[in-house]
Amino acid sequence: MSTMTEEISDDTVVPALRRIGDVRAPQTLLPGVLDAVGIGAQHSAVETDIGTLRIAWTSHGIRAAMRFVSAEEFARWYASKFGTTPRYVESLPPALARGVADVLLGAPGRSRVRFDLRGLTPFEESVLQTALRIPRGEVRPYNWIARRIGRPLAVRAVGTALANNPIPYLIPCHRVVRADGHIGNYGGGGPTQKRAILGWEGVDAAELERMARRGVRFLGSDTTHIVCYPTCRHARRITEPHRVGFGSIEDARAAGYRECKDCTPTSMAA
Amino acid sequence: MDEALNALLACDLDAGFERMVRTHQDRIYGLALSLTGNTRDAEEVAQDAFVRAHRALAGYAPERIRELKLRAWLHRIALNVVRNRVRVRRVVTQPLDGAAELADTAATTPEGAALRRESAEEMRLLVLSLPAAYRDAVVLRHVQQLSYVEAAEVLGRPVGTVKANVHRGVGMLRLALEGQRVALQAKEVG
Numbered sequence: 001m002s003t004m005t006e007e008i009s010d011d012t013v014v015p016a017l018r019r020i021g022d023v024r025a026p027q028t029l030l031p032g033v034l035d036a037v038g039i040g041a042q043h044s045a046v047e048t049d050i051g052t053l054r055i056a057w058t059s060h061g062i063r064a065a066m067r068f069v070s071a072e073e074f075a076r077w078y079a080s081k082f083g084t085t086p087r088y089v090e091s092l093p094p095a096l097a098r099g100v101a102d103v104l105l106g107a108p109g110r111s112r113v114r115f116d117l118r119g120l121t122p123f124e125e126s127v128l129q130t131a132l133r134i135p136r137g138e139v140r141p142y143n144w145i146a147r148r149i150g151r152p153l154a155v156r157a158v159g160t161a162l163a164n165n166p167i168p169y170l171i172p173c174h175r176v177v178r179a180d181g182h183i184g185n186y187g188g189g190g191p192t193q194k195r196a197i198l199g200w201e202g203v204d205a206a207e208l209e210r211m212a213r214r215g216v217r218f219l220g221s222d223t224t225h226i227v228c229y230p231t232c233r234h235a236r237r238i239t240e241p242h243r244v245g246f247g248s249i250e251d252a253r254a255a256g257y258r259e260c261k262d263c264t265p266t267s268m269a270a
Numbered sequence: 271m272d273e274a275l276n277a278l279l280a281c282d283l284d285a286g287f288e289r290m291v292r293t294h295q296d297r298i299y300g301l302a303l304s305l306t307g308n309t310r311d312a313e314e315v316a317q318d319a320f321v322r323a324h325r326a327l328a329g330y331a332p333e334r335i336r337e338l339k340l341r342a343w344l345h346r347i348a349l350n351v352v353r354n355r356v357r358v359r360r361v362v363t364q365p366l367d368g369a370a371e372l373a374d375t376a377a378t379t380p381e382g383a384a385l386r387r388e389s390a391e392e393m394r395l396l397v398l399s400l401p402a403a404y405r406d407a408v409v410l411r412h413v414q415q416l417s418y419v420e421a422a423e424v425l426g427r428p429v430g431t432v433k434a435n436v437h438r439g440v441g442m443l444r445l446a447l448e449g450q451r452v453a454l455q456a457k458e459v460g
Contacts, residue, residue: 014412017408020394023299025295025313026309029295033320036317036321
């Protein structure tokens with residue numbers, strides 16, 4: 001019988017062995033591993049004063065946020081951006097939900113909310129970190145961020161980084177406006193939404209734009225001789241009779257004013 | 271060796287870890303599939319192996335991570351996961367006779383057998399039926415395509431022993447395949 005059988009050589013066995021090694025891991029493996037070691041993403045929705053907010057988070061913190069989308073759309077968008085599909089859970093962990101509410105109300109200090117900015121470029125990260133320093137109820141121009149991060153000429157790139165902010169509302173890219181007082185673009189639903197959120201935070205965007213049309217970009221107090229951005233909390237305290245408008249910091253300096261140390265209208269890298 | 275990946279792991283474990291899993295998941299899953307024979311166990315083994323790798327990396331000094339031969343290291347972890355599972359579950363691996371039986375069954379329909387003889391699935395079963403020492407060596411060398419040196423490292427055995435085991439394992443597979451062909455021809459002859 002064996003004479004009828006041509007011998008099967010290693011040349012047959014070895015390629016057959018190689019073929020069985022040619023497999024793809026199932027798509028569930030990577031998210032499963034990341035979850036198991038505590039770095040996988042989960043997502044859920046939370047009701048806030050600005051509506052339903054979808055949030056994705058990892059053990060590093062909040063990684064993405066979005067309004068006006070279904071859970072499926074949000075998960076798909078997340079996957080296209082970060083390469084792994086977040087796991088849906090019924091609700092945010094209570095501490096995280098409290099943290100989100102605190103951040104939206106401008107009291108992030110009460111609960112130490114962390115943001116997971118892995119995957120962003122160092123430039124993008126520094127832009128977003130700087131945006132986080134703008135207090136609720138105030139706005140700053142794009143060039144303020146550019147100067148704070150030591151890239152005073154990169155104003156347009158700052159705009160792009162803010163437009164790509166994966167965590168809008170919580171990292172307040174809406175608090176960054178054009179230097180000429182116009183509200184500027186907004187990825188989270190266009191200028192109308194930007195105005196609405198700023199209004200909810202106590203910024204009168206229409207008044208800012210009216211001032212800008214009159215050429216006023218800074219406000220000073222003729223008692224303290226300090227000049228601020230118009231939305232700075234110190235500027236808002238100046239009573240009408242003592243309020244002085246300036247079109248530029250140079251004008252203010254010429255009039256004997258110094259810049260506010262809180263809103264830092266001309267600060268370079270901090 | 272992917273030095274960039276090692277460097278990333280050494281300075282940012284979690285960012286590096288995700289990339290490490292992406293880079294090695296097909297290979298490690300493939301290894302687990304060859305050693306367990308089914309997709310569910312393979313995914314569990316692969317996941318467990320990566321989780322153990324993460325735990326280990328978290329305790330390693332950066333210099334050690336930079337020096338790590340990730341491919342061989344991950345293979346060794348996955349192999350140990352499989353061995354521990356087998357020990358715990360007391361799974362008895364099928365002896366080679368079992369594979370011959372299976373070949374007989376396949377041979378009852380000649381067309382099907384002709385197709386299946388070539389199929390990866392059958393090859394998998396034959397590999398699984400090898401004695402453990404031969405199976406591990408054959409899988410590492412010819413399925414996973416590690417070098418003999420790497421395979422020896424993974425197995426913690428001298429290169430010569432590994433070569434001998436691969437040789438014997440391949441020999442047994444060849445005999446098993448010949449046996450199938452003989453069985454098939456016997457049926458055809460009637």
